[in-house]
Amino acid sequence: ADVAYLRSVLPSTTEDAFFDYLATLDASEVTVSAMPEGSVVFARVPFLQVKGPLLVVQLLETTLLCLVNYASLVATNAARFRFLAGPDVKLMEIGLRRAQGPDGALSASKYSYIGGFDCTSNILAGKLYGIPVRGTVAHSFIMSFTSLEEVQPRELPPLAGGEPVDLPALAESWLQRVCELLQTPPEKANRGELAAFVSYAVTFPRDFQGLLDTYCVRRSGLPNFCAVALALHQLGYRAIGVRLDSGDLAQQSKEIRRVLRACGAHFQVPWFETIPIAVSNDISEQSLEEFSQEGSEIDIIGVGTHLVTCPLQPSLGCVYKV
Amino acid sequence: ADVAYLRSVLPSTTEDAFFDYLATLDASEVTVSAMPEGSVVFARVPFLQVKGPLLVVQLLETTLLCLVNYASLVATNAARFRFLAGPDVKLMEIGLRRAQGPDGALSASKYSYIGGFDCTSNILAGKLYGIPVRGTVAHSFIMSFTSLEEVQPRELPPLAGGEPVDLPALAESWLQRVCELLQTPPEKANRGELAAFVSYAVTFPRDFQGLLDTYCVRRSGLPNFCAVALALHQLGYRAIGVRLDSGDLAQQSKEIRRVLRACGAHFQVPWFETIPIAVSNDISEQSLEEFSQEGSEIDIIGVGTHLVTCPLQPSLGCVYKV
Structure with missing residues (x-):
């Protein structure tokens, strides 16, 4: 069905052989070397290397960038919150309602946990990834x-x-x-x-x-x-x-x-x-700085919007170089 | 399996009858009235009304907010780009690599189109939602x-x-x-x-x-x-x-x-x-204003990061009132 769809949107002069080729395409000749998920990486250090046939690795570009950009961004953002909160405060991810749909929210939960959060309010994320879940009263x-x-x-x-x-x-x-x-x-x-x-x-x-x-x-x-x-x-x-x-x-x-x-x-x-x-309530990095300055007695902090949408830098510009 | 998971994370004193109830839960007694998708709505006007048993409509809160918040945000953002670009310029959504994973990107494509974009580079969005797809050369x-x-x-x-x-x-x-x-x-x-x-x-x-x-x-x-x-x-x-x-x-x-x-x-x-x-290249609302001031000769604009992550306001705070 995917190939039939592509046939409907590509120029009519496209050769049948190309679609036949697409139908048999797989990534069996591609090797991927990556830093382990959750590693700290420095700027300008390649963290994913892809080897394989030119056409296949070109097709993988956008897919791989989609999978690593937001994941790296939100894990980094979570680590910044953890750094500001210190080791003793419990951090809870509560971003589901402001994420980019259900799947965006699952990525947010998973990579917040990798970045140093303790638990999530997203029950499906808990079930799928083994993240501790915590709730509260409405x-x-x-x-x-x-x-x-x-x-x-x-x-x-x-x-x-x-x-x-x-x-x-x-x-x-x-x-x-x-x-x-x-x-x-x-x-x-x-x-x-x-x-x-x-x-x-x-x-x-x-x-x-x-x-x-x-x-x-x-x-x-x-x-x-x-x-x-x-x-x-x-x-x-x-x-x-x-x-x-x-x-x-x-x-x-x-x-x-x-x-x-x-x-x-x-x-x-x-x-x-x-x-x-x-x-909870619209907690940002600035909120954590204020809590610390005012000597608060807070033990557990729920972070949603400012964690999953990363307003200080809403996107990460990883690039894929051939 | 979902109920078994919930049983594993809820207090051990939770009654079996509650899990039996959850297993039979459905939304058959819930009615939803909504503005048609793509409508213009004003601030403080309810655009979705949900009626049904209290427990069921409470369970729907986060799900519904997740589904409408980002959708409304990105459609609004797309409309702002369309307003600045004028009616004659073609606008192409190219945000897949900066969205919150594959599903976030699909929402971005769909709601950018609803907000006034002409086409998307996300082929799956084209296939699923009938959005015109356009590509370019790498x-x-x-x-x-x-x-x-x-x-x-x-x-x-x-x-x-x-x-x-x-x-x-x-x-x-x-x-x-x-x-x-x-x-x-x-x-x-x-x-x-x-x-x-x-x-x-x-x-x-x-x-x-x-x-x-x-x-x-x-x-x-x-x-x-x-x-x-x-x-x-x-x-x-x-x-x-x-x-x-x-x-x-x-x-x-x-x-x-x-x-x-x-x-x-x-x-x-x-x-x-x-x-x-x-x-293309990191096009923002400000870019469109500059194009217009400089009398550019641009006919087609690809917008990615600034469309799907909405940096001017990265989240929409719709609320659900019982």
Whole structure:
């Protein structure tokens, strides 16, 4: 079918023998020598050498450039993010919605991982390439709840076993204590958000995480998270993290860390102060520099648009010389 | 297999019923209303509306954003190029080697065409989407010849029929006359380049085009092209164009047009002065503005990197609101 298509677009004077030749064409006489994928290469050093019949290696030019240009670009970009973030921060690739379609996004996930990222939100990339996958909670999930009445199921047994406990009620009682400690009015803590957190926690008690910025981080997201995490703690479970998706991420991370420390100290839950803080929202290299300058308390960073579209240099101009 | 993979990455407490539910999940209860593809939409106007069960429409969020964001971005970018180029210039998409892999390149070709481009160099995009395809000659093809001895076959019959003519010899005699007219030394016209042009012309006499900038446009590429095109003309054929891939494209296009006019007038070949001039080489919106300011004689423009990676704004931030 490909040859039939070519016949339809090439000049009618093209000889049949040429199409017969194309139909039998293969790369069996071509040898490719390349730097191992993931190697650091310097400018002006050939990283791929192709030997074979002239016509075949000419046909390979565009294909090979397509396969290496973006891959090298995004791996380099990922390495720059890793360099700025330092070795201890976890970097998560979340670029699917801004990539050049599904396949572009898969390349972005694969080569971000090679460039030093820790995980991806692209589940198919995880499945195809063995990259660790990580997810989070959507604002739409939080907003789909309005009150604790909607939580279903409600009961959670303690980790060590025993009688199941009504988690919404337990979280509600913790919310009073947390708000008292933080001196925030409990009525400002959004009930739908609390319901969403409790619903998440009752389903994934060992993997509870809170997205804090759907309503107000300080008066709602953070007290609600602490209440649910302390309720879980009472049953023997540990929350795994919080996430911010808007606002001044570095400043908020410091305030969140202060609150987590205060709760940990006051309620005698030492692990509380080390709960990982994850951020996202149009993160660029400049964002990472600012986080570092402001002494942020951020542990996990999700990078999407600025990773997969490489705005500082959106294309890499590798060339193929015959 | 997808469900088995999800089971391997989700918490072990996840209920079996959830995976059973996922296995039966489909979008049969989802309705999508969208603006027709290729429509002009204004900012803040919803262009896609999705209705259906909450969980299903939440799962569709990232997929839909991935499919519409880049498509809208590149179609808009293509329309900006079309606006700057005006209605008469042919615009050719040549971004495959800088796109995000093969699939990103296919999206780029499709949505550049929707945005107002005329054709693509991506043959698969032509086959899949019915986009007109156009190609050109590679510098490596020109450089693979060193002398007229290598041209094979050498004979071409006139279009109207009759005795085949030795095209290398005919082109060589025309080269003398052209060089005399242009007052350039014939020995500066590269023999390998002449051989490549003749070889192309003998194979595709109705579709001959010349890539002029492998050696020196003024002293080699242009005299060689005119010689072969005039030889073809003597046999009843018309060359279809020239292409430039380096240097000051607008200035060179004006010099080329002057030479084509001079040859057309001197050798009484009126169509010669309208031979289309195609250019490529990192063309941006700014390039098009400069072409227009300098009154260029360019007829066809190939745009690659700046079209498919949209450096002025490398991503479009469409959002999905529940």
